[in-house]
Amino acid sequence: MELRHIRYFLAVAEERNVTRAAERLGIGQPPLSQQIRALETELDVRLFRRTGHGVVLTEAGEAFLIDARRLLESAGQAIANAQSAGRGETGQLNIGFTGSAAFNPVVPRMIRLFRQSYPGVTLTLSEGNTAELLEHLKSGRVDVAFVRLGAQSPAGMTFHHIAAERMQLVLPATHPLARKRRIKLEALAGEPFVLLPRDASPTLHDVIVGACRNAGFEPVLGQQAPQLSSVVNFVAAEFGVSLVPESVCRIQVEGVVYVDVAGANITIRLALASQEPATTSKVANFLAIARQLTAPLAS
Incomplete structure (x- = not known):
């Protein structure tokens, strides 16, 4: 039995x-x-009995009519579901992000706009460092990932520019230079730097260490922090100083100041x-x- 037979009936x-x-x-x-x-x-x-004016349903036809309508409706719904999924309007999208990415206002704005545009898609968010997220992207554990990049973009993927954020100094409020509006980085030579472990955040770690070396000194590696928000808290506790992306300055913690370099x-x-080409319609x-919110980033 084919669907056209049901439609004919x-x-x-x-x-x-x-x-x-x-x-x-x-x-x-x-x-x-x-x-x-x-x-x-x-x-x-x-199914039908002929009359002088046309046909009428038999008792078997009446019984078949109920299920035939249900069957055709189910088939129509199945087609609509498949088409909706094909357009990326349903299903699940796995999004990865680094801890510092979440502080940039474009990231929640982008996620919010997607949810408004595709309410039938369930979003799953997972945090990790850039190296982990790129591996998860290759293996398919995440579909897209907000990551931090240094001077070079890793090969084999497409990267869409979100922001080039300035790094700012974060100092204890009691630091002798805390009232300065701008500080040269070399003024902090010899100070302990609170950093994330390199294996947890290689890009951020290397940018900070590289900046210190460009300023003419090797940074003193002080207390390590498990996540970026902890860096600010550890600075507040006077474990040392650090550099953080500008969006992280949204973290208002008593006992710290943010200063331009x-x-x-x-x-x-x-x-x-993301992988290239896009793996799914979602x-x-x-x-x-x-x-819509950003511009392509050349690899």
């Missing part, structure tokens, strides 16, 4: 006339009569990483929203 049952049903379906009356007879043969029952343009890039839709 319903048309005849609703019109109660084979000729009118054929006109409604856009086919000839003889082929329609043949298809109805073939359906009756397959079911081994008579003088004489150097220290930046770290935030980008949205990913393509998320990237389209990213392009």
Whole structure:
């Protein structure tokens, strides 16, 4: 039994006339009569009884009508579900992000816009460092990832620019230079730097260490912090000083001040990483929203 047989049966049952049903379906009356007879043969029952004005349903036809309507509705819903999934309007999207990425206002704005545009897609968020997230992206554990990049972009993926953030100094409020508006980085030579472990955040670690070396000194590696918010808290506790992306300055902790770096343009890039080409329609839709808010980043 094919779906067209169900459609033919319903048309005849609703019109109660084979000729009118054929006109409604856009086919000839003889082929329609043949298809109805073939359906009756397959079911081994008579579905219609002819009258002087057309046809009426038999008792078997009345019973079949209930399930035929349900079957056609289910088929229509299955088609609609498949088309919706094909357009990326349903399913699940796995998003990875670094701890510092979450502080940039573009990231929650992008996620919020996607949720508003595709409410049928369930979002799963997972945090990790850039190296982990890129591996998860390759293996398919995440579909897209907000990552921090240094001067070079890793090969084999596409990166969509989110922001090139300035790095700012974070100092204890009691530090002798805390009241300065701008400080040269070399003024902090010999001070302990609170950093994330390199294996947890290689890009951020290398940007900070590289900036110190460019300023002419090797940083003193002080207390390590488990996450970026902890860096600010440890500085507040006077374990040392640090450099953080500008968006992290949104963390208002008593006992710290944020100060511009003088004489150097220290930046770290935030980008949205994805496989190329997009693996699913959901990913393509998320990237389209990213392009609305940002610009492509050359690899």
